[in-house]
């Protein structure tokens with residue numbers, strides 16, 4: 001079932017060129033340039049999807065999130081989430097969404113964590129019963145009972161991220177935007193974050209839209225990937241589709257018994273050869289296992305290991321293509 005439907009969404013920024021004296025600039029007609037941050041964007045998201053939204057710096061990810069969250073107005077295009085438009089039904093829409101920006105906080109710096117949650121309870125107009133239930137559930141999941149009465153300024157980054165998650169999910173939103181949520185946190189907290197997001201997604205069917213430069217987030221969480229470049233969708237599909245469409249030749253590292261000659265299958269290419277060690281490449285997706293077997297059968301192999309495609313390499317390759 002389609003939950004988010006985005007059609008031909010565009011957003012430009014007008015950036016004025018700065019010219020020397022800022023006071024005199026007030027009286028002059030200044031030159032400006034238009035930045036097409038988001039161009040004619042169209043995509044659908046199903047209910048309960050965890051969408052990874054990635055792209056190089058400046059591709060338009062944050063602008064898209066701000067548009068979809070109703071924080072920015074588009075220049076043209078439409079977006080329907082459930083049955084609401086983020087801009088037209090702004091007040092009701094806010095109740096349906098949660099937004100967590102890795103660089104910004106929903107918690108009040110000088111107050112104990114729990115005070116910020118109480119404030120959010122009032123903002124979202126939660127009943128005391130719902131508030132107590134969801135808060136207890138989230139606090140248990142993230143194991144942060146002992147942090148509730150600590151002032152936010154005393155929290156470590158990892159503790160703060162866990163507390164931000166509670167703030168984001170407290171009103172049980174149907175859709176959550178996570179913008180660079182794991183920036184700067186260690187691997188242990190990151191794992192805890194992934195586990196939490198997966199659990200909530202499964203328990204409540206929350207749709208999650210996540211922008212990140214951390215591919216661990218994508219691998220651990222996302223069932224779909226949108227890649228954006230210069231404000232336009234470059235790829236839209238599953239990770240499986242990404243691996244098929246952007247397959248990079250896989251390598252097989254082979255060590256042969258010293259002094260033996262080799263016999264290789266026809267469909268491999270030798271890319272390195274040094275003494276009894278070879279590196280060969282496989283150009284056809286899905287053939288690596290079969291080729292390893294053939295090499296072992298026909299040669300005096302001491303050691304052999306294939307190097308399968310990694311998402312990091314595929315994404316790097318895509319970003320390099322984008323620059324051309």
Ligand SMILES: Nc1ncnc2c1ncn2[C@@H]1O[C@H](COP(=O)(O)OP(=O)(O)OP(=O)(O)O)[C@@H](O)[C@H]1O
Pocket residue numbers: 013014015035036037055056057058059060061062063064
């Ligand atoms: N408020 C703004 N005023 C002018 N230009 C902006 C503004 N916000 C973003 N831009 C420009 O719009 C383009 C898209 O920016 P955006 O922040 O959406 O990209 P991003 O993909 O989130 O980048 P990053 O990964 O670096 O955070 C960039 O060229 C950026 O410089």
